[in-house]
Amino acid sequence: MARTVKKNPVDLVFSSVTAIASFTVILFIIGILYVLMKESSLAIKQFGVFRFLTSTDWNPVTESFGALTNIYGTAVTTILSLVMAVPIAIGIAVFVTEVSPNYLKGPISIAIELLAAIPSIIYGMWGLFTLSPIMGDYIEPFLKKTLGTIPLVNFLFQGTPMGIDLLTASVILSIMIIPFTASIARDSFNLTPDVVKESAYALGSTHWEVIKDVVLPYSKLGVFGGVVLSLGRAIGETMAVAFVLGNNHRITSSLLDAAATITVTLANEFAEADKDVYMSSLFYLALVLFVMSFITLAIAKYFLVKAERKYSR
Amino acid sequence: MLTIEKRRKLEGFLALLFSTLAAALGLFWLVFILGDVLIHGVGALNLGLFVNDPSPPGVEGGGLRNAFIGQFIITLFGTVIGVPIGVLGGTFLAEYARGRNISRIISILADIMVSVPSIVIGTFVYAILVRPVGHFNGWAGSVALAIIMIPVVLRTTENMLSLVPWTLREAAFALGAPYYKVIVQVVYRGAATGILTGILLSIARVAGETAPLLFTAFNNSFFTLNMNQPMSSLTVTIFQYAMGPYDSWHSQAWAAAFVITIFILLLTITGRLIIKWRYK
Numbered sequence: 001m002a003r004t005v006k007k008n009p010v011d012l013v014f015s016s017v018t019a020i021a022s023f024t025v026i027l028f029i030i031g032i033l034y035v036l037m038k039e040s041s042l043a044i045k046q047f048g049v050f051r052f053l054t055s056t057d058w059n060p061v062t063e064s065f066g067a068l069t070n071i072y073g074t075a076v077t078t079i080l081s082l083v084m085a086v087p088i089a090i091g092i093a094v095f096v097t098e099v100s101p102n103y104l105k106g107p108i109s110i111a112i113e114l115l116a117a118i119p120s121i122i123y124g125m126w127g128l129f130t131l132s133p134i135m136g137d138y139i140e141p142f143l144k145k146t147l148g149t150i151p152l153v154n155f156l157f158q159g160t161p162m163g164i165d166l167l168t169a170s171v172i173l174s175i176m177i178i179p180f181t182a183s184i185a186r187d188s189f190n191l192t193p194d195v196v197k198e199s200a201y202a203l204g205s206t207h208w209e210v211i212k213d214v215v216l217p218y219s220k221l222g223v224f225g226g227v228v229l230s231l232g233r234a235i236g237e238t239m240a241v242a243f244v245l246g247n248n249h250r251i252t253s254s255l256l257d258a259a260a261t262i263t264v265t266l267a268n269e270f271a272e273a274d275k276d277v278y279m280s281s282l283f284y285l286a287l288v289l290f291v292m293s294f295i296t297l298a299i300a301k302y303f304l305v306k307a308e309r310k311y312s313r
Numbered sequence: 314m315l316t317i318e319k320r321r322k323l324e325g326f327l328a329l330l331f332s333t334l335a336a337a338l339g340l341f342w343l344v345f346i347l348g349d350v351l352i353h354g355v356g357a358l359n360l361g362l363f364v365n366d367p368s369p370p371g372v373e374g375g376g377l378r379n380a381f382i383g384q385f386i387i388t389l390f391g392t393v394i395g396v397p398i399g400v401l402g403g404t405f406l407a408e409y410a411r412g413r414n415i416s417r418i419i420s421i422l423a424d425i426m427v428s429v430p431s432i433v434i435g436t437f438v439y440a441i442l443v444r445p446v447g448h449f450n451g452w453a454g455s456v457a458l459a460i461i462m463i464p465v466v467l468r469t470t471e472n473m474l475s476l477v478p479w480t481l482r483e484a485a486f487a488l489g490a491p492y493y494k495v496i497v498q499v500v501y502r503g504a505a506t507g508i509l510t511g512i513l514l515s516i517a518r519v520a521g522e523t524a525p526l527l528f529t530a531f532n533n534s535f536f537t538l539n540m541n542q543p544m545s546s547l548t549v550t551i552f553q554y555a556m557g558p559y560d561s562w563h564s565q566a567w568a569a570a571f572v573i574t575i576f577i578l579l580l581t582i583t584g585r586l587i588i589k590w591r592y593k
Contacts, residue, residue, distance in 0.1 A: 014492075018405035018408070019409065025423045029426065032434070088338055091332040094335075099329050108336055111343050112343075117581040118521075119574070126346050130345075175346075206325040211328075235430070263430060270435075270439070270527070297425045301424055
């Protein structure tokens, strides 16, 4: 086999060069972890781990920093956007694989992929100038009037609807992650063997029952991996939410209030941080974000690899 | 009361209707966003945008020549740094380390790196290339883009090289060619279209990145070709102008958004068409 063919000196050099190039990936991951830990050591020493993660303080004047408001903003926008995006994305995947006539499959797949290609800054700018006024003038007052009067959910819709808030940011984020989930779900659906589907049809299942009871269970690993991957993407998304979230370091129960995510805080404050502790706390935030997204993405990858093995059998 | 047959049919109809509506909603967002960028962008386009530098804040007129050139230079050097490392790394995974554990581990890590938040990469590059120098600079921006590009190019190269049939390599080995010659003269040729497409798509990916440039290349209101200085880019300019208070800034931001969106969509569509034409 190939691995023994290394007698030629040029070959030895070439193989070493390619090896070094591929190891840069590992180098970057370790490097990012090391550099972020080194830079945040001052803040880690001062605020500790548990206290930093659970403190709601974010005060550059008194130099007291905690990550909880940022983590809260990230969690709310991410979860809300997933709740909105996943049903739509799976619906699109079902449409493309099962419902659509053949001549529409290609164009719709391409359209969804183009949605993924639009840069996040365009989403953010569109959100600020177009979506946010629509949300603030029409949709949010409407939600406030309807859902806002129902007990138990009304706390979500308090305050003045301005359009610069958690809800608008989540809507933009959900549009951004639809294509990721949809394309992975579509690929997983396509792997369901026709024989299995045909046997279900032969037993008298309707089209929807085949999808619900055969295709979805068969491809659930892949779809789940796709959903977790979108979660990882949503955690780290910066520019799409930076425009419409308002960088407000408070925990609010209402979705109509401004907030801050880890990424938005970094984007707005990193270049301006003047004091050492401030800077170090921002690096600490970046470290928290890196660890969070790395773990999420690793879980997603685990499920996707498992799904791949299952289907290739 | 509905009979069970009718209920099953109704449920099926509703579910498939929902999926059709979902697809329509996806299309609606695409048309809405692109249409909006198109309408606002075309109205704000003029020649002055490309040949003039920015006028002082609040003063009408001026252009974004500095940002167009800056974006081009930063992306170009990002590509020049990132592509060779990515292609060579992918070569190692698909050829010398084919089938070994190390190859699988690096593949998985590269897949994770593809989705790591780009703003984290920005902070990393700030710590290693901006702070030691003492000021923001264009090189740092290029390096940040290259770090984002490497895992993308590496994975596509690996996949494309794996598609080249092993028998082709054996034929070349049989003629007495050493492995590096087989790779360069046989395997690369077989996979050239695929690798080039991957590079196109990765350029499309990084050309729209903003977050990693915010604290690396930063911004510059003046025209510069000096990579050791802070350098303006279209994306960071869009962020600054759109958040700014002046109407003239907003319309210039729309024009810049239009140009960059068209550029990226053209690259993406070209890439997809090549893949379709070559591999299907």
